[in-house]
Amino acid sequence: MRHTTILKLAVLLSLLLPVSVSATAVQLTGSLMDAASNPISGTLTLQLPVANAVDTSTNKAVSPRFVTFPLTNGTLPAFATVVPNDVIQPAGTYYVVVAYDRSGAQVYSSNWVIPSSPSTFNMGQAIPTSIVTTNISYLTPIVASGNNNFTGSNTFSMPIVSTVSTGTAPFSIASTTPVANLTLSSATQVPAISLGSSGNGGVTGTLPITNGGTGATSTSQDYVFAGPTSGAGAPSFRALAAGDIPSLPASQITSGQLAIAQGGTGAATTSQNYVFAGPTSGSGAPSFRALASGDIPNNAANTSGTAAAANGLNSATTTVSVSSATAPINGQVLTATSGTAATWQTPSGGGGTGEASLTWCNAAPSGYTGCVFGSAVEYTAQVYLTNSHTLKRIFVNLDTQAGACTTPFTVALYDDTAGSAVSTLDIPNNVSTVDSGSLSVAMTAGHRFSLHVTVTGVNCNSNTPRGWFSATYQ
Secondary structure (H helix, E strand, O other), X not given: OHHHHHHHHHHHHHHHOOOOXXXXXXXXXXXXXXXXXXXXXXXXXXXXXXXXXXXXXXXXXXXXXXXXXXXXXXXXXXXXXXXXXXXXXXXXXXXXXXEXXXXXXXXXXXXXXXXXXXXXXXXXXXXXXXXXXOOOHHHOOOOOOOOOOOOOOOOOOOOOOOOXXXXXXXXXXXXXXOOOOOOOOOHHHOOOOOOOOOOOXXXXXXXXXXXXOOOOOOOOOOOEEEOOOOOOOOOEEEOOOHHHXXXXXXXXXXXXXXXXXXXXXXXXXXXXXXXXXXXXXXXXXXXXEOOOHHHOOOOOOOOOOOOOOOOEEEOOOOEXXXXXXXXXXXXXXXXXXXXOEEEEEOOOOOOOOOOEEEEEOOOOOOOOOOEEOOOOOEOOOOEEOOOOEEEEEEEEEEEEOOOOOOEOEEEEEEEOOOOEEEEXXXXXXXXXXXXXXXXXXXXXXXXXXXXXXXXXXXXXOOOOOEEEEEEEEO
């Protein structure tokens, strides 16, 4: 009710006391918002901070009392005009501006310097003015370049800026009684406190942990300021715990040596040919040292220099003496001559590599001088080879030569397991023997092999060949 009455009186006074038509006046326009960017509805008051101001456009005094205008959704009525500061004497004046909402609570305050041009002043774009003018004789008792004494309770609505040299205290408090408490309603009220090189001056005491400090000016050796070792809680000075150290890769350890007691070698270098090993007897910490004979298992033989000549072969049950009267020659093998002796001997049969053959018709049927090469069939029993072998040759001997065949007969060594020929040999017309020459064709271990006539001659008339053929392998 009280605020409504004041608002009505303000409107009435504004209507009864308009700015003179001959005076210079600026209309207040724009929209005024609160800190939450909401349009303010209530009242707006403006007041000069000097009691003896003069409007030079009318040569009349300007009242130091505040003038009040109603605010509706952030805007003022059209009659909201004031005398601009640049026509007021003394120079350097400004308006102290305060806005109240409809409950009477202050929601905005600032200092405005309102110029005479343009003829309107946009409140929404008003830039707050710091009080730094050199012409402040009207702000008694404050002077720009002298000493000022403050008595009673003083409120500063703008930041206090210190321009003294670094290291000089910006304020001096004569009283030796310390300030009992300093309460900040917001952390943004003091954005930073910088201590100069001369120390902390008159700052004493310790900032408690609950207010963002450490609560101490000294602590035990090697203690750190850290949170609890488990769970959440207030920090304190304490020794580091294992949980404080994160897992680090080995690449982060770039200096020092890991001690033997911690699983390292305890050294970065060692002597040439030394090894890191346990003691040569008993048990104990390992170290870098030369190899000892006990480090090498079964070290009965000579392990340095040229190997000594051996006159015998040792087995688990006996020693066989080897005669060294003559050196062995190519193809000889060490052959036992008794239970305890052996000599180098050439194997019976002259040595070399064994050969075998598969032969078809090695005995002609009764009344014939050879077997007839008929249609393509298997001509021998199969042979199974456990190990791998090599086909070396195919040979054909004919008692009756082939003649006039337009397509020759073809014989082969056949891999019956794989179902394919290992190698083939054609029988031309009018020859008695056919030789493949030297061959080297693999015969797969575990396969079955036989001799085949794989192609029957064509247009041979009565000159069908008779004879036999074989395949030799190693």
